[in-house]
Amino acid sequence: MNMMNRYLGSAAIGLAVAVTGGVAFAETPPNMLVIANRIDDITTLDPAQSFEFAGSDVLRNVYGNLVNFDPANLEAGYQPDLATEWSVSEDGKSITFTMREGMTFTSGNPVTAEDAAMSLRRVVKLNKTPAFILTQFGFTPENVDEMITFDDNTVTITTDQQYATSFVLNALTATVGSVIDYKTVMENEVDGDMGNTWMATNSAGSYAYKLDSWKPNESVTLSSNPDFYLGAPEMERVIVRHVQESASQRLLLERGDIDMARNLNPEDIAGIEGADGVKIVDELKGRLMYASLNQKNEQLSKPQVKQAFKYLVDYEGMQNSFLKGKYTIHQNFLPQTYLGSVKENPFSLDIEKAKGLLEEAGVPEGFTIEAGVRESQERIEIAQSLQNTLGQVGIKLNITVGTAAQILARYRARELDLYLGEWGPDYPDPQTNAGTFAYNPDNSDEANATGLLAWRNAWDTGGLTEKVNAAVIETDTDTRIQMYKDMQAEFREISPFIIMFQQIEQTAMRDNVEGFSTGQAITAASYWTVTK
Amino acid sequence: MPVLWKIASVIGSILVTMLGLLFVTFIIGRVMPIDPVLAIVGERASQSTYDAVYVQLGLDKPLIVQFLYYIGDVVRGDFGISLLNARPVAEDIARVFPATLELATIGVIMGVVLGVPLGVIAAVKRGSWIDQVARVVALVGYSMPIFWLGLVGLLIFYGILGWVGGPGRVGIFYVDVMPTITGLLLVDSLIDGNWAVFKDAFSHIILPASLLGYYSLAYISRMTRSFMLEQLSAEYITTARVKGMSEWSVVWTHAFKNIRVQLITVIALSYAGLLEGSVLTEIIFSWPGIGSYITTALLAADMNAVLGGTVVVGAVFILLNIFSDLLYKFLDPRAK
Numbered sequence: 105m106n107m108m109n110r111y112l113g114s115a116a117i118g119l120a121v122a123v124t125g126g127v128a129f130a131e132t133p134p135n136m137l138v139i140a141n142r143i144d145d146i147t148t149l150d151p152a153q154s155f156e157f158a159g160s161d162v163l164r165n166v167y168g169n170l171v172n173f174d175p176a177n178l179e180a181g182y183q184p185d186l187a188t189e190w191s192v193s194e195d196g197k198s199i200t201f202t203m204r205e206g207m208t209f210t211s212g213n214p215v216t217a218e219d220a221a222m223s224l225r226r227v228v229k230l231n232k233t234p235a236f237i238l239t240q241f242g243f244t245p246e247n248v249d250e251m252i253t254f255d256d257n258t259v260t261i262t263t264d265q266q267y268a269t270s271f272v273l274n275a276l277t278a279t280v281g282s283v284i285d286y287k288t289v290m291e292n293e294v295d296g297d298m299g300n301t302w303m304a305t306n307s308a309g310s311y312a313y314k315l316d317s318w319k320p321n322e323s324v325t326l327s328s329n330p331d332f333y334l335g336a337p338e339m340e341r342v343i344v345r346h347v348q349e350s351a352s353q354r355l356l357l358e359r360g361d362i363d364m365a366r367n368l369n370p371e372d373i374a375g376i377e378g379a380d381g382v383k384i385v386d387e388l389k390g391r392l393m394y395a396s397l398n399q400k401n402e403q404l405s406k407p408q409v410k411q412a413f414k415y416l417v418d419y420e421g422m423q424n425s426f427l428k429g430k431y432t433i434h435q436n437f438l439p440q441t442y443l444g445s446v447k448e449n450p451f452s453l454d455i456e457k458a459k460g461l462l463e464e465a466g467v468p469e470g471f472t473i474e475a476g477v478r479e480s481q482e483r484i485e486i487a488q489s490l491q492n493t494l495g496q497v498g499i500k501l502n503i504t505v506g507t508a509a510q511i512l513a514r515y516r517a518r519e520l521d522l523y524l525g526e527w528g529p530d531y532p533d534p535q536t537n538a539g540t541f542a543y544n545p546d547n548s549d550e551a552n553a554t555g556l557l558a559w560r561n562a563w564d565t566g567g568l569t570e571k572v573n574a575a576v577i578e579t580d581t582d583t584r585i586q587m588y589k590d591m592q593a594e595f596r597e598i599s600p601f602i603i604m605f606q607q608i609e610q611t612a613m614r615d616n617v618e619g620f621s622t623g624q625a626i627t628a629a630s631y632w633t634v635t636k
Numbered sequence: 637m638p639v640l641w642k643i644a645s646v647i648g649s650i651l652v653t654m655l656g657l658l659f660v661t662f663i664i665g666r667v668m669p670i671d672p673v674l675a676i677v678g679e680r681a682s683q684s685t686y687d688a689v690y691v692q693l694g695l696d697k698p699l700i701v702q703f704l705y706y707i708g709d710v711v712r713g714d715f716g717i718s719l720l721n722a723r724p725v726a727e728d729i730a731r732v733f734p735a736t737l738e739l740a741t742i743g744v745i746m747g748v749v750l751g752v753p754l755g756v757i758a759a760v761k762r763g764s765w766i767d768q769v770a771r772v773v774a775l776v777g778y779s780m781p782i783f784w785l786g787l788v789g790l791l792i793f794y795g796i797l798g799w800v801g802g803p804g805r806v807g808i809f810y811v812d813v814m815p816t817i818t819g820l821l822l823v824d825s826l827i828d829g830n831w832a833v834f835k836d837a838f839s840h841i842i843l844p845a846s847l848l849g850y851y852s853l854a855y856i857s858r859m860t861r862s863f864m865l866e867q868l869s870a871e872y873i874t875t876a877r878v879k880g881m882s883e884w885s886v887v888w889t890h891a892f893k894n895i896r897v898q899l900i901t902v903i904a905l906s907y908a909g910l911l912e913g914s915v916l917t918e919i920i921f922s923w924p925g926i927g928s929y930i931t932t933a934l935l936a937a938d939m940n941a942v943l944g945g946t947v948v949v950g951a952v953f954i955l956l957n958i959f960s961d962l963l964y965k966f967l968d969p970r971a972k
Contacts, residue, residue: 132808136808138808144932144936146721147721147722148721148722231685233677233685301722304721304722304723305723316812317812319731319924320718320721320723320728321924321928321929321932322924323811323812325811325812343808343811345803345804345808345811345922346922346924347803347804347922348919348922348928349803349919349920349922351787351920352787352790352802352803352920352921352922355787355790355791355794355795355802355803356802356803358795359794359795359798359802361802361807361808507935507937508935509671509672509674509936509937510671512671512674513671513674516674552683553683554683554686
């Protein structure tokens with residue numbers, strides 16, 4: 105729906121509410137949580153394959169991991185979950201986890217060390233897209249049976265080299281670290297798929313909820329697990345309904361037919377703010393909005409030009425207008441709240457400074473470049489803002505708008521001069537972003553390292569690649585934090601990435617809903633903590 | 637012409653049309669600048685993962701081979717697996733199409749029941765206040781954005797008055813309650829004897845169906861008026877009046893009888909348009925129908941789903957066309 109429709113819809117509802125004095129009110133049952141969310145990104149509910157936001161939210165509540173975050177205290181970092189404790193071997197390559205005792209899956213099967221080990225092995229053997237979160241530690245389908253082992257009550261993970269323990273444990277909190285009821289899953293194996301097809305629409309977990317149904321683009325329903333080791337959730341049933349349109353979500357919330365609306369646009373947030381019985385909760389998420397400059401373009405590869413672009417973004421103007429409430433200025437590759445994140449944002453719109461830099465670079469007259477933007481309203485608006493500010497120094501920005509797949513294909517083929525897009529971390533460790541923004545061991549076309557953002561922009565990161573490598577094996581956490589801070593300072597100055605904003609998620613909910621967390625930047629949403 | 641030959645001719649015509657439809661949809665699917673592999677593996681995937689999926693989808697084979705495989709699959713009722721949700725597309729369509737069918741059928745019934753008499757009366761009373769009202773109704777139906785009318789309708793009848801259910805096919809209490817028999821929730825709840833679900837489903841469908849019905853009414857009433865005006869100015873109508881026939885007989889027995897064939901085309905087109913799915917209505921009312929299904933699939937480059945949905949919609953058009961032809965022959969002996 106285009107922007108005009110969006111505004112008209114919000115305006116229509118706002119006007120009518122003002123005239124009539126509000127909508128009639130219903131209420132959801134006290135033991136049921138009803139959420140309106142866009143869930144059309146869910147492609148599967150197999151934790152070995154799921155890699156989307158809405159899917160992660162569901163799976164976070166269905167499966168436990170060896171270690172995970174406490175939604176009530178996310179700053180504390182990883183905590184014991186299905187494992188109660190762990191120890192690291194002398195050579196730093198093996199971590200042994202002791203399983204919590206007395207837990208059962210929703211099938212009634214006991215949760216064992218074997219389940220935990222086989223779950224991780226299954227991820228590696230299936231080798232779906234998110235498997236790289238585990239395979240980066242040297243696991244392959246051939247060696248994983250020797251690398252991830254178990255006995256009666258312990259699971260041992262042995263990596264190919266010594267890594268920072270925090271790196272390994274943070275990676276294990278990702279969705280691919282979910283512990284599944286391996287016996288039940290393998291009973292549903294078809295043609296050697298390790299239960300992948302069955303798991304797409306069924307659950308086999310031990311956590312707060314079990315999946316009742318998932319109807320694509322329609323709804324997800326969960327029912328509580330009374331045997332959940334942290335105690336039976338107060339919300340016995342959770343229904344996540346796919347409601348595409350912001351104005352419809354708002355109406356449902358105001359009417360009291362849902363408890364929470366997760367995709368209200370800024371106009372509807374402004375309209376509903378202060379309404380009786382509704383509250384808005386802001387949380388920082390991990391997504392970064394950035395523009396990047398292809399270093400294959402001779403002009404864009406000049407250091408002064410890269411610098412100039414960073415002074416040609418109207419950060420404040422965008423943050424305070426069409427991105428208000430949705431994004432906050434952030435100019436570093438680690439999102440705030442991540443280990444090693446920094447808050448320095450040294451760049452602001454400065455046309456004169458940019459002109460001086462372009463003169464130094466020998467291009468005072470500017471040049472013409474093409475920007476690739478997917479057809480999302482806010483990205484197009486950002487591109488238009490960039491077009492305006494770049495135009496003031498003679499740089500002509502031709503904006504090509506396409507579907508996500510179209511633009512992404514050209515970006516991965518290193519064809520775009522400028523790419524405008526978002527990046528969300530894959531797991532809650534600084535390596536997830538450092539390893540793509542600042543890491544590029546082989547910048548040649550033949551390397552075809554399409555997964556690396558630095559490679560996509562043909563950027564030879566110089567010494568940063570080695571620094572990224574060094575940080576993942578640094579065992580002292582404080583030193584490791586400092587390494588990321590230093591890397592980001594260097595990155596800000598020399599990289600072709602103009603990191604602009606970090607996403608804020610605004611959740612509107614009935615004011616009797618307490619305890620909900622979106623998981624912020626580092627994990628997914630938790631429903632079991634909700635009370636009404 | 638022997639009856640068997642006629643039947644064979646109709647079937648042959650259907651098959652050729654379907655083959656053409658399959659060919660066009662297949663080509664569109666292949667020439668679109670969307671990478672289906674990327675849609676599956678995501679932007680984080682390595683090149684090796686990308687290559688593996690490329691081969692797995694059969695994209696390494698010549699186009700003609702891919703097309704032949706595709707026809708074979710469709711003949712078996714297999715539209716492939718949705719690239720995005722890993723479920724058979726046929727299952728997805730079986731789930732979403734009844735939702736649209738139910739909505740469109742009620743919508744078109746409303747459109748016909750109200751639109752045809754309105755159009756006839758407007759023509760008979762040409763220039764009167766009722767004609768002006770009919771024209772305004774049609775004009776508003778044509779010109780008002782459907783999303784706006786939908787939202788305002790939702791706000792008034794659901795939000796403020798609470799007369800109808802909100803977005804979705806049923807309220808939260810009835811999610812996953814009904815076993816799927818036909819997929820038509822109203823029908824299934826009746827078969828099951830579950831009146832509570834029937835009432836709830838009815839309260840949810842009535843507003844979006846009315847909205848579609850209104851658009852259908854606008855089109856049908858306008859066309860009916862136009863057809864009727866043409867007939868009412870014909871000489872045989874003057875003759876009938878001169879002979880002293882009642883106005884009722886003149887209008888309904890003579891004039892209306894002669895526009896039925898044209899009206900069937902209009903109604904069939906209107907119905908087909910609604911069955912194709914009214915995307916905006918489905919989005920506003922969170923109605924899980926085929927329109928929003930195809931749109932979502934298209935934006936996500938899920939070409940199996942797009943092609944499956946398109947084939948079904950195309951088949952619906954063809955079937956409605958045949959049905960219209962049969963009705964022509966029934967209503968107008970000259971067409972036999």
